[in-house]
Each structure stands twice: as structure tokens, then as C-alpha cells.
Amino acid sequence: MNTSKVWYVTGASQGLGLTLVKKLLDRGYRVAASSRDARALSQSVGLVDKERFLALAVDLNNPDCIDESIQQTLGAFGRIDVVVNNAGYGMAGTVEEIAEQEIRNIFNVNVLATINVVRAVLPVMRSQKSGYIINIGSVAGFVGAPGWSVYSATKAAVAAFSEVIALDVREFGIKVTVAEPSGFRTGFLTKNSLCLTVSKIEGYEAVRNTQDRYLSMNGQQAGDPDRAAEIFIELAETPQPPMHLFLGNDAYNRASEKLAAMSSELEQWKSTTIAADFK
DSSP, X not given: OOTTOEEEESSOSSHHHHHHHHHHHHTTOEEEEEESOHHHHHHHHOSOOTXXXXXXXXXXXXXXXXXXXXXXXXXXXXXXXXXXXOOOXXXXXXXXXXXXXXXXXXXXXXXXXXXXXXXXHHHHHHHHTOEEEEEEOOGGGTSOOTTOHHHHHHHHHHHHHHHHHHHHHGGGTEEEEEXXXXXXXXXXXXXXXXXXXXXXXSOOHHHHHHHHHHHTTTTOOSBOHHHHHHHHHHHHTOSSOOSEEEESHHHHHHHHHHHHHHHHHHHHTHHHHHTTSOO
């Protein structure tokens, strides 16, 4: 593996981001990692070679702050080879119960921050004629579940953005993968990473049952963060990484069922679909 590569990882203070940063440093990579609190991030990462680790305090709601962090990374390491847009959080509740500002907030972090990091790093990667971007989506962006409509919408946006960006930057030698995991033991189902609606509207039994089931899974998810981090490192060394990568057996099963259902529905309604064209 080319351990001279420089990685830039957002949302690195906990969960998958923190696991990835530690594994990268253990393997000798140079890493710039961002969080809202650089000191807390450094404490979480532990004792490392300061020549290979840069902790960045970044407000992902501020594009200028993102731009500055990219420049700081270049100042420290001279290049950026791999970007992992990991920052984000969950939101559970029906669309009736979630305030508009809460919806705007999660789109700002899960979607706009991802876009702004990519916008900031693309000039660097275009100049290098190389680079790899991993955007962390979710299987929920492809196969939704009751009560996760807003969260699923953010992750569907990340997937669509990733698909088109991959086409845009291919000529520059830049590759893009959207990773779409199912449940991993990362703390995602804790209050630090999941926003639950306070107001509850009567009914919506499917929503409540699904939420209760998900919350009861905390700490018992099948996904292994260490293995996911290893996979990301392997992907960065792969000549042709996938555009979409579902992670976890549950993600595979859900995506397979959705693809089969979509294919069946597409063919069932084919005559109606093509009837919309001019004769």
C-alpha cells in the first residue's frame, strides 16, 4: 500500500470516522481529520506522530471554514489523495413531526457539507490529476424504512450527487464511491448521532414500531466498523473502485430486494411509460 497518501476525513471524533483515522495512522498514512472540537478529536485519537496527523476544528456549516481546512491540510502535507465525507447524523420521525428548521439543519450537514468539501478539494485533485472521494451514504438512501423519510432523503441526495460527480471528474483521474452501509456499531443510534422528534402524532403505528426496533438494536448491529475502515483503505488502493458499495449483509439483502421490485414494476408499467412519448 502507498502509505505516502494523504487522507482528509470529516466527522472523525467518533464512530466510523474515528475508527478509520486510528487505523490509517497505525498503518503509516498521513491524515487530516476534522471535528467541531480539534482538542477533543486529538484526545480521542490518542498519542500519534504529529508529523502525520493534523486535527482540524471545522464548522461544516461554514464553506469558508471548510476551504481553510483544505488549505491547512495542503500546508501540512502538500497534497490530498483521499477524502472521506463521513460527517452526518440521523433523524427519526414522520415529516409532520419534524420542524422545518430541523430539516434544513440535517440537509446542511448531511448534504451541503459533503458538497462543499468536494467543491473545496476538487481544484487540488484536478491539479494532481488524481484523487479518490468516498462519500458516506446509507442503504436508507436507497431502501427507506418507516419514520426515516428526511434522513433517507439526505442520503439519497448524497448518492445522486456522488453518481454525477463521478462522471464529471473521471477525465481528471479522480474516482468516487458512495458507501451505503446498513447498521454498524458506531453509536449512530445514540443521542450524539440521532435526532428523535419530541412531538408525537397519534397513529403512525408502522413508524413507531420501526423506530422501537431500530433503537433496540443499539450495540447489537451486525456491521463491524473496523472491517469497514479496512475496506475503505483497500478501496483507495483499488484501480477501479465501485461507484456504489453497499456494506453489510442487511444492506445487500435490502438492496437486492429493492432492485428486483423496481425491475418488476418497470416492466409491468413499460407500455404506460413509453406511451408518454410523441407518436
